[in-house]
Amino acid sequence: MVDRPGLKVAASLASLIEDRVLPGTGFESGAFWAGVAGIFARFAPWNATLLAKRTDLQARIDAWLVQQGGHPADHAAYQAFLRGIGYIVADPLEHPTGITIAPRNVDAEVTSLAGPQLVVPVLNARFLLNAANARWGSLYDALYGTDALPGPPPGRSFDPARGALVIAWAKGFLDRAVPLAQGRWADLTGKPVLADPSQLVGRAGRNLLFRHNGLHIEVVIDPLHPIGGTDPAGIADVIIEAALTTIVDFEDSVAVVDAKDKVEAYANWLGLMRGDLEATFRKGGNTVVRRLEPDRQYVASDGSNYVLPGRSLLFARNVGHLMTTPAVILRDGSQAPEGILDGIVTSLIALHDLKGKGKFRNSRTGSIYIVKPKMHGPEEVQFTDHLFEAIEDLLGLARYTVKVGLMDEERRTSANLAACIEAVKNRLVFINTGFLDRTGDEIHTSMRAGAMVRKGDMKNSSWIKAYEARNVQIGLACGLSGRAQIGKGMWAAPDRMADMLEQKIAHPLTGATTAWVPSPTAATLHATHYHEVDVFALHPARRAEAVASLDALLTMPVSPGTNWSEQEVRDELQNNVQGILGYVVRWIDQGIGCSKVLDINDIGLMEDRATLRISSQHIANWLLHGVCTKAQIDAAFDKMAAKVDAQNAGDPRYSPMAGRPESMALQAARALVFKGVEQPNGYTEPLLHAWRERVKAEEAAEAGELKRKLGA
Numbered sequence: 001m002v003d004r005p006g007l008k009v010a011a012s013l014a015s016l017i018e019d020r021v022l023p024g025t026g027f028e029s030g031a032f033w034a035g036v037a038g039i040f041a042r043f044a045p046w047n048a049t050l051l052a053k054r055t056d057l058q059a060r061i062d063a064w065l066v067q068q069g070g071h072p073a074d075h076a077a078y079q080a081f082l083r084g085i086g087y088i089v090a091d092p093l094e095h096p097t098g099i100t101i102a103p104r105n106v107d108a109e110v111t112s113l114a115g116p117q118l119v120v121p122v123l124n125a126r127f128l129l130n131a132a133n134a135r136w137g138s139l140y141d142a143l144y145g146t147d148a149l150p151g152p153p154p155g156r157s158f159d160p161a162r163g164a165l166v167i168a169w170a171k172g173f174l175d176r177a178v179p180l181a182q183g184r185w186a187d188l189t190g191k192p193v194l195a196d197p198s199q200l201v202g203r204a205g206r207n208l209l210f211r212h213n214g215l216h217i218e219v220v221i222d223p224l225h226p227i228g229g230t231d232p233a234g235i236a237d238v239i240i241e242a243a244l245t246t247i248v249d250f251e252d253s254v255a256v257v258d259a260k261d262k263v264e265a266y267a268n269w270l271g272l273m274r275g276d277l278e279a280t281f282r283k284g285g286n287t288v289v290r291r292l293e294p295d296r297q298y299v300a301s302d303g304s305n306y307v308l309p310g311r312s313l314l315f316a317r318n319v320g321h322l323m324t325t326p327a328v329i330l331r332d333g334s335q336a337p338e339g340i341l342d343g344i345v346t347s348l349i350a351l352h353d354l355k356g357k358g359k360f361r362n363s364r365t366g367s368i369y370i371v372k373p374k375m376h377g378p379e380e381v382q383f384t385d386h387l388f389e390a391i392e393d394l395l396g397l398a399r400y401t402v403k404v405g406l407m408d409e410e411r412r413t414s415a416n417l418a419a420c421i422e423a424v425k426n427r428l429v430f431i432n433t434g435f436l437d438r439t440g441d442e443i444h445t446s447m448r449a450g451a452m453v454r455k456g457d458m459k460n461s462s463w464i465k466a467y468e469a470r471n472v473q474i475g476l477a478c479g480l481s482g483r484a485q486i487g488k489g490m491w492a493a494p495d496r497m498a499d500m501l502e503q504k505i506a507h508p509l510t511g512a513t514t515a516w517v518p519s520p521t522a523a524t525l526h527a528t529h530y531h532e533v534d535v536f537a538l539h540p541a542r543r544a545e546a547v548a549s550l551d552a553l554l555t556m557p558v559s560p561g562t563n564w565s566e567q568e569v570r571d572e573l574q575n576n577v578q579g580i581l582g583y584v585v586r587w588i589d590q591g592i593g594c595s596k597v598l599d600i601n602d603i604g605l606m607e608d609r610a611t612l613r614i615s616s617q618h619i620a621n622w623l624l625h626g627v628c629t630k631a632q633i634d635a636a637f638d639k640m641a642a643k644v645d646a647q648n649a650g651d652p653r654y655s656p657m658a659g660r661p662e663s664m665a666l667q668a669a670r671a672l673v674f675k676g677v678e679q680p681n682g683y684t685e686p687l688l689h690a691w692r693e694r695v696k697a698e699e700a701a702e703a704g705e706l707k708r709k710l711g712a
């Protein structure tokens with residue numbers, strides 16, 4: 001650690017900031033750190049007070065539910081109780097003036113376009129670059145390489161029958177998005193004549209650029225290409241605008257526990273904001289160097305240049321208010337709140353973009369986009385608003401330059417959504433239903449109400465339907481249409497693209513202007529939904545709907561009975577335990593924060609800290625209410641440890657867990673379940689961090705020992 005005015009800062013972080021971030025921003029290091037110390041002095045105690053309030057409210061809810069003897073039958077009494085303890089506050093939409101958000105200088109990707117939002121873990125430069133470049137994706141590749149179309153997965157050599165299916169699908173899509181004046185794209189043999197010629201907005205060589213619902217589609221015409229050569233119109237590919245926005249995730253998809261990890265994360269964000277991030281890796285026997293794509297150049301019909309962004313608009317998801325970081329130590333010797341540090345450093349780094357110091361532009365309108373997760377209720381959102389004001393003052397930025405994406409993923413936020421929106425109304429750029437964290441919080445908040453329904457049945461609960469509907473309805477009532485995104489949650493089955501194509505169209509149909517996808521391929525396929533549905537045209541009808549009731553939102557997913565068979569209980573436990581172990585073992589032992597983990601049916605599911613929160617809270621709930629015994633959970637851990645070991649047998653860095661009670665990963669996984677009831681809001685971070693730090697300390701000690709031996 002090195003001393004800086006009012007703080008101790010990890011040497012690696014001080015060096016990143018002073019040697020690589022501050023130069024070019026116009027800030028001098030001493031003044032910068034003094035300003036940072038001032039922000040911590042003001043906001044760290046406030047942050048602690050907010051966390052204490054979370055604990056206090058949860059204790060009151062627990063006590064009330066115990067006193068009621070479980071799920072209260074009387075909705076009115078429950079609401080009155082929640083209002084009495086300050087869990088529910090006054091709804092600004094009930095005020096005659098209502099609220100209309102008013103963010104300024106927001107990019108078109110957020111205000112007036114509807115399309116996919118990709119999420120990418122910040123620690124993986126190869127994925128980060130791929131995500132930023134996922135603004136454009138090949139529809140042919142996305143269809144050919146996934147299960148989007150029927151038939152066996154493609155092998156090494158080109159399968160012409162599958163190729164024909166791909167082309168038929170893509171041309172069917174063009175028929176709907178860019179219809180021809182006569183006939184179908186499949187029958188085209190020459191130049192297309194469009195039903196609406198104004199859809200042709202540019203050309204690049206022979207390629208044609210079309211626009212539909214604000215999104216672009218480039219039809220690649222190349223008769224010399226192996227595919228184009230066999231196509232009657234010479235069409236070699238259909239490239240579509242895909243991930244309009246991407247969230248660079250510092251939160252639930254990464255394992256960041258110390259200064260070294262934080263510096264790596266911030267350095268990658270710096271590379272994105274400066275435009276010089278590179279990743280070199282081996283793929284398919286070749287060395288690949290991946291960089292950010294430049295903007296795309298076309299010629300409009302009047303001969304002028306038509307330039308389109310080559311990259312997705314990037315947001316940084318900071319961590320929430322809960323955790324602290326050893327990267328900065330405050331004057332009283334305590335660790336700094338990590339969310340405050342993230343806010344300061346990610347904004348500071350984004351100055352490189354704002355001041356035009358980078359190779360490319362991220363925000364063309366001069367905004368910094370930060371997603372703030374896991375906030376509980378309006379006071380916590382207001383805290384973020386004030387923190388961002390202080391950061392703007394520190395960095396000499398105009399008020400409301402730093403924008404916020406508000407995750408609606410905790411119950412107290414859903415129950416007070418309009419008040420939360422009001423708290424950041426001048427900087428709000430999205431609301432989003434993070435249904436995974438939200439499910440974890442649903443279980444934890446009502447832990448004492450009774451045994452929850454099975455995990456798979458959660459999606460049919462009345463609370464989740466009300467939650468999803470209210471988010472859109474309240475968003476529209478607060479004027480988000482045309483000003484900010486209304487977003488839907490993650491498609492957590494990255495290999496199930498046929499299912500995604502079938503189901504995720506529901507997101508734009510409900511009025512969402514964006515929805516999360518786990519990969520560039522998923523972004524390309526999901527983008528087609530925003531051609532099928534003109535989301536903005538649906539908004540007036542959605543806006544006219546009555547907002548789903550608060551009572552429905554507050555209805556707890558407690559099972560009406562617990563007479564599950566022994567087999568059903570075993571299946572439920574094993575499914576949850578397998579997900580927990582498969583995810584935790586990589587987090588703890590290898591520092592991997594987001595994984596594709598096989599579920600009990602061998603389907604690879606995206607697991608992150610939010611899905612872990614659900615699984616661990618669910619088992620903790622069933623144990624608390626006697627649906628299962630500790631012995632049954634132990635048996636599930638024994639059986640699934642062996643299964644997860646077998647699934648990872650090909651990984652040379654993997655340490656088995658079965659029969660090894662000393663495995664730190666296994667101990668962490670067990671603690672998440674057996675100490676689940678007492679975890680703050682059911683979060684998994686405190687235990688994950690503690691165990692990962694132990695593994696890192698052990699590895700460092702072993703490395704030191706080896707060095708000593710080699711030196712001796």
Ligand SMILES: CC(=O)SCCNC(=O)CCNC(=O)[C@H](O)C(C)(C)COP(=O)(O)OP(=O)(O)OC[C@H]1O[C@@H](n2cnc3c(N)ncnc32)[C@H](O)[C@@H]1OP(=O)(O)O
Binds near residue numbers: 120121249436519607
């Ligand atoms: C509840 C929440 O908070 S959800 C938000 C947090 N979740 C996420 O961020 C999920 C992001 N997605 C991912 O991390 C990954 O897709 C995983 C872990 C789910 C699967 O990863 P893998 O098993 O390695 O994926 P898979 O082998 O199918 O594909 C890898 C290829 O896809 C690309 N890819 C996969 N996901 C992404 C992504 N999110 N962004 C960019 N590229 C990606 C990789 O770059 C790689 O391509 P390359 O070889 O050309 O570099």
Ligand SMILES: O=CC(=O)O
Binds near residue numbers: 435
């Ligand atoms: O962050 C997203 C979620 O679903 O949780």
Ligand SMILES: [Mg+2]
Binds near residue numbers: 407409610
């Ligand atoms: Mg979340």
